[in-house]
Amino acid sequence: MRPIPPRALIKILEKAGFRVIRQRGSHVILMNEERVRIVVPIHRGKDVRVGLLRAILRETGLSREEFFRLLEEDP
Template sequence: MPKVPAVTGSEVIHALEKVGFQVVRQKGIYVRMQHEDGRVVTIPVHAGKNVGRGLLRKILRDAKMTREEFIDLL
């Protein structure tokens, strides 16, 4: 299984938009995204900083995606 790559919050948002997630709201640095079927994820967007690997794994778990599916979207 490949490692989760280092990506920024903006890259995560663009990848999730490709599979049907939409930005619902933003409060400060946190962007809340929701899928049509009800899945919800929250992504921190720090300018120029990567999302931590553990947090990215949690986001993928909430989005019900595998690492391979996410890497293919990048």
């Protein structure tokens, strides 16, 4: 696993059933049907680091395999 751009992470989470609820400053808040809330920071020129990426995957319940499958899918 390696860092990825925040916009790519948001697209992956949207494919996984999350939707953008709002954005406050440099943080985008997403939520799914089960009301799981995820916050993705968007800081110019910075990718989402591995530690935060793992924490987000843990909170969403996505497996690494599922995450990589969604990452590889065409938009």
